[in-house]
Amino acid sequence: MESRVISMQQKNQRLALKLALAALLMFGFGYALSPFYAAFCQFLGIDRANASLTSAGAALRVEFDVNVAPEIPVTMQALDGVQVAHAGGQVRARFLLRNESDQTVYLRALPSFAPVRAAGLLQKLECFCFNAMSLAGNEQREVTVVLMVANQLPPEMGAATLSYSLQKIDPGQLRAM
């Protein structure tokens, strides 16, 4: 091969062009991360924004959460922490309550939805929170909530959380309710 004489300027321009191309490719690479990420998460089974749950408008992820006020000797556990709600269907979740002390305790559970407008889509048919209750010393009891799911679920709401806070009341309030 005969050596071709190229000027410094040409040499520079060629290198610059290559570098500009590299920059352009990296711009594309940024976009390629999006499908790659989705495939990767699906492969690993960790896709939290699963389209089948959200985009159809037909299903909603419902999470159940519990909090117990610090002064009560009671534990509460959500037995069905996560449920899938289908439009027009029902969701049922169980909780396990257990009195760790020898004394009777009087309790009330306060429900709250996040986001708040989920309350309109998930109507409580039956709930242990409708009534105050008492737990005898060392008693263990399973309670349930049944939710009716609205016929139309808005597509943008992927998940809703129903959270219960357990509070102590005094026996007088129990009778009054």
Next chain:
Amino acid sequence: MMTSLAHPHTHSEHSAEHHAGWARWLYATNHKDIGTLYLWFAFAMFITGGVMALCIRAELFHPGMQYWQPEFFNQLTTLHGIIMVFGAIMPAFTGLANWMLPLMLGAPDMAFARMNNWSFWLLPPAAALLLISLFVPGGAPAGGWTLYPPLSAQAGMGMDLAIFSIHLLGLSSIMGSINIITTILNMRAPGMTMLKMPLFAWTSLVTAYLLIAVAPVLAGAVTMLLTDRHFGTHFFNAAGGGDPVLFQHIFWFFGHPEVYIMALPAFGIVSQIIPTFARKPLFGYVSMVYATCSIAILSFMVWGHHMFAVGMPATAQLFFMFLTMLIAVPTGVKVFNWIATMWQGSMTFETPMLFAIGFVCLFTVGGFSGLVLSIAPIDTQMQDTYYVVAHFHYVLVAGALFSLFAAVYYWLPKWTGFMYHEGRGKLHFWWSIVWFNVTFFPMHFLGLAGMPRRIPDYALQFTDFNAVASVGAFCFGLGQLLFFYNVIHTIRGGVGPAPDKPWEGGNTLEWEVASPAPHHTWESPPDIELVRRGLIAQAVEHEEEGDAR
């Protein structure tokens, strides 16, 4: 021979380049003029971002809400971060590269003079967009410099301005990088092989490659954000099947290399300065080059350490954790080499050397707190506390900023032709290092005690350390006026004319040209002997002992 080479001919009437007044700067194509523009722009942004930092610290002096609405406070932290990173530190390094690379490599100018002009002039409009965003409805972006959605997806039009600003800044960085790489690869003086370049050229080269690789990724991320906001795409919108966590992955794929973009040039600067004032060649030159490259490569694989708290699988956490710790190895090599260079050297402690040593000490502190944060279980505790703020300011202020101060004092005689006032330089150093530590060291304790970052008000137990940090910040800020005064004083004549070689131990090619460096230098490349002699003394003595005299 040595000094006369600098101005082989006096280019008095070079038509295109002799615009008068403002036109000289607007149409600047000379690497020195452009370097100067970059440096002044960076300084202006440093002051702007600094004033914002002081507004933040004023609010945090006392618990309770004093001066700003919480929304505005968030805008202040966000703009402070963006402006310091993209407006101050990065342009300052590009400015230095512009000024010094052709001089150090023996090239007449940067490879693409006209593009160089464009790279610079994209910056002021970008800065203007950011500042204008303060005055639009909804205000400036307030979701942190990381711009995480969904917050950034919901923000007002200030966010759009910031996105466009980032586009311009990215474009500027990419063009600047193309220029730097081409200059370094193609325009070195004959006899200067890659492994004989000054280390500042090496770190500039690697940094420029990093920028070409990641600036477009950031541009992609904010473009996706933009289309999510306005054009109905769902990259980061969970309701449409997207995932906000994806933004974090893309952002930090850019963001982690970005922190090395702000650190590597600093490594280059101190690798020039320490040998000069220790009057010894840089210890382990070749290992420095390898360390630089391995840091750059590893930096692409550790982004997940910014996301330990998003809920990633344990194996991924371990992967990111161990790779992050691995970066400590090449970094440790560098610190070791700097110390070994000083070991038994005949050191003197002029201002550039003081800043360089301050850099080595404090950057190491920042490196250690980074190592602490790299431990996933600790990070889940420390995430978004002031410990993180302390960590990255030790790296960015004591790292990037101090190295820049060192560089300015080191090369100021070459730029202006005058010597700065050594006493005032030293005062600036001691003032800065004391108040820097007063400002940021207590933040470690605040973070360990659980104070969250990005809050305008805090619980009472954090009061004392916050008050100390705020006092420190105001004193630190005040000290920078002294820096400004020092520079202006030097430009106006300083303590007298500077010799061509103001530093006894400086051997690289920039010291072979006159002080101040004339408008045109190295129009014909330096003599091969000159290249050799300088480089041997600077770095590669051990390799060249055979043919050195």
